[in-house]
Amino acid sequence: DIQMTQSPSSMSASLGDRVTITCQASQDIGNNLIWFQQKPGKSPRPMIYYATNLANGVPSRFSGSRSGSDYSLTISSLESEDMADYHCLQYKQYPYTFGAGTKLELK
């Protein structure tokens, strides 16, 4: 199975900060990666698909990038509504696998 190593597991940041979360894939996944945001008691919401594409309705402060086997989700200027858990998912190879998640909190 492809392992998705997500870091950090948790972080605290201030409003207006630039925040970056990373997933490292254990094998080549091409750009077959999605970033999700999940708030307590809610379903995951896709934010970025195919590594770099903004999903419908997602604010432009969110972006996705890739460097080799490292995939990053960046929030350019943190807003209070961005406090949530974030997950990455690879859908290149079965079984599809998620990262362990990042809890983003307000400092």
Place this chain on the structure above:
Amino acid sequence: QVQLQQSGTELVKPASSVKISCKASGYTFTSNYMHWIRQQPGNGLEWIGWIYPGNGNTKYNQKFDGKATLTADKSSSTAYMQLSSLTSEDSAVYFCARGSGYNPFAYWGQGTLVTVSS
């Protein structure tokens, strides 16, 4: 608009089975894969498998072979997942999700909480 409406909370006994549903609306049910995902309390997400309602084909995460069975009823646009031989480890929230274009997990149901307890 696309909607995936899942069935309600289940409280079930160990060693029993449960069948949860995901009713689709707002799109052609038979033309998109339906995925199922598990989220155990305090844990991350796990992909269980998919079903293609158009022909009933399925693909499972080997971890869930023998645990989960995916079916679909085209007449009611409803996907089902049966979980068998339940243990406390199966207590989780289960989600259905379908894709759109290049995003295979674009739309999600609201989740179904399954609690296994005697």
